[in-house]
Amino acid sequence: MNAFFNYFSEIGRGVKTLLKGMQITNGYFFKPREIVTQKYPENRATLKMFDQFKGEVIMPHDDNNQHRCTGCGICENNCPNGSIQILTKKETNAEGKAVRIVDKHIYHLSMCTFCGLCIKTCPSDAITWGQTFEHAVFDRSKLTKVLNKPGSTIKKEVKG
Amino acid sequence: MVEKAEVILGENEQYVINMGPQHPSTHGVLRFELSLKGEIVDKVVPHCGYIHRGIEKMCEANTYQQIIHLTDRMDYLSAHPNNEAVSLLVEKALGIEVPERVKVIRTMLSELGRLGSHQLWWAAFGMDLGALTTFFYGLRDREKILDIFEESFGSRLLHSYICPGGLMNDIHPNFKTRVKELIPYLRKKLPEYDQLLTGNVIFTERSKNIGIMTKEDAISYGITGPSGRGSGFACDVRKAEPYSAYDRVDFKEILMTEGDTFARYQVRILEMYESIKILEQLVDQIPDGDYTVKMKPIIKLPEGEYYQRVETARGELGVYAVSTGEKFPDRMRFRTPNFSNLFIIDKLARGHKIADLVAISGSLDLVIPDIDR
Ligand code: SF4
Ligand code: SF4
Numbered sequence: 001m002n003a004f005f006n007y008f009s010e011i012g013r014g015v016k017t018l019l020k021g022m023q024i025t026n027g028y029f030f031k032p033r034e035i036v037t038q039k040y041p042e043n044r045a046t047l048k049m050f051d052q053f054k055g056e057v058i059m060p061h062d063d064n065n066q067h068r069c070t071g072c073g074i075c076e077n078n079c080p081n082g083s084i085q086i087l088t089k090k091e092t093n094a095e096g097k098a099v100r101i102v103d104k105h106i107y108h109l110s111m112c113t114f115c116g117l118c119i120k121t122c123p124s125d126a127i128t129w130g131q132t133f134e135h136a137v138f139d140r141s142k143l144t145k146v147l148n149k150p151g152s153t154i155k156k157e158v159k160g
Numbered sequence: 161m162v163e164k165a166e167v168i169l170g171e172n173e174q175y176v177i178n179m180g181p182q183h184p185s186t187h188g189v190l191r192f193e194l195s196l197k198g199e200i201v202d203k204v205v206p207h208c209g210y211i212h213r214g215i216e217k218m219c220e221a222n223t224y225q226q227i228i229h230l231t232d233r234m235d236y237l238s239a240h241p242n243n244e245a246v247s248l249l250v251e252k253a254l255g256i257e258v259p260e261r262v263k264v265i266r267t268m269l270s271e272l273g274r275l276g277s278h279q280l281w282w283a284a285f286g287m288d289l290g291a292l293t294t295f296f297y298g299l300r301d302r303e304k305i306l307d308i309f310e311e312s313f314g315s316r317l318l319h320s321y322i323c324p325g326g327l328m329n330d331i332h333p334n335f336k337t338r339v340k341e342l343i344p345y346l347r348k349k350l351p352e353y354d355q356l357l358t359g360n361v362i363f364t365e366r367s368k369n370i371g372i373m374t375k376e377d378a379i380s381y382g383i384t385g386p387s388g389r390g391s392g393f394a395c396d397v398r399k400a401e402p403y404s405a406y407d408r409v410d411f412k413e414i415l416m417t418e419g420d421t422f423a424r425y426q427v428r429i430l431e432m433y434e435s436i437k438i439l440e441q442l443v444d445q446i447p448d449g450d451y452t453v454k455m456k457p458i459i460k461l462p463e464g465e466y467y468q469r470v471e472t473a474r475g476e477l478g479v480y481a482v483s484t485g486e487k488f489p490d491r492m493r494f495r496t497p498n499f500s501n502l503f504i505i506d507k508l509a510r511g512h513k514i515a516d517l518v519a520i521s522g523s524l525d526l527v528i529p530d531i532d533r
Contacts, residue, residue, distance in 0.1 A: 014361045021356045025293055036300055054314035080226035115229035115320045116328055
């Protein structure tokens, strides 16, 4: 008789705790305001990432197609995995002196670990974080980017 | 007449099966070689190394600033304490005193990370034991913490934010208000965790008296973190050797004596409340000041050996470095909590059923990249 009673009280206890847990799930079922998920691909137009979001390394250019990179190569030295290559070239400036300027700032997004050392150590604040995050491509070579735009020049106020 | 004995195939035989390396309940690439008698586990041999990246060796070719981003990738759920361990080691070796602001922020980040990590663990642990609902609820609350992280330093998981000398950049102005919103929110939501899972009859049946670890075992295997504290082993580095701002906050070290799966579960649940308490004490006391001290571009540690330990969400992380005065360390060694915590699983699981092995490994809260490094 006792075992019989225990058997049913066990079942009763199980059902009770089950209902206790379902109080919460049911509660949320009838409270759609508490839904926190975003409809991601549909809300692309309004989706805004945080300003600091580490999407990729970019080099901002102004309206005159000018950037701040001097081609010093400090970012290249600080990158732990060789994601950055700086190619420089010699050019004569307005005063007739030969100066070294950046030819190509090559950035391998496929190898970048987003540690932020290049951005932190750049002495002239030439590079920063971009907010794009949809980087999926079919061909890996598309992830190698040249950050300085073709034909761009260095801003006057930046000292090399 | 000879009675025909009924032969059950494999009744008294031992057989071996593999659990993993791709198994949903090992949460990573870990392989258990199980010797079974029927459904009873006779022996567990963990095989690790599937995600070995040679981080310790890689450190020997990286400067101290660059090592930071490698430590993220060990225990990715405790990225802040991992970063902090290396940073504290460098600061100790150079005799640098970081500003108060940095200390307080570092402590808060570690606690936020601990909360997020325990929430993810709770979510996944419930799922291991068949309660899928917990997964969504745990991740929902963790998302709030990840939002704070993302706003201040741009990434959700691998932050590389704490660096030798301070922080990479200053915290976002919203940081304080967001943490202040988070505290009452979690105070409201954490009791739901108890209601949903802790009292559930199926859950308690599956976790109470399963995988009992004695205090002696915990000490001799070097089990630290909540898993060790579930057996009454007071191993909290935050209490024993306070670093950053832990010496001025008031919190309890949660200790349980049962040592079973349920005790380890409860330690983590109660630790979340303690973390909230720490955050509450610090959020209004972030002093103004610099977020970093000026460091040389190339850090060279003086010749010698250094050791620093911190408490991550899973236990004690020790960093040992040998320097010959160069810009690269001569040898770097990480004493990671999960590596020690893993190997007691054989002792805990013996004599239990396979299903209980899942509960036990879940309650040890293993992060596999931290085991292999
Ligand atoms: S991006 Fe900055 S650090 Fe890199 S080469 Fe240009 S100026 Fe130098
Ligand atoms: S973020 Fe780090 S890994 Fe990426 S390019 Fe900069 S230094 Fe290299």
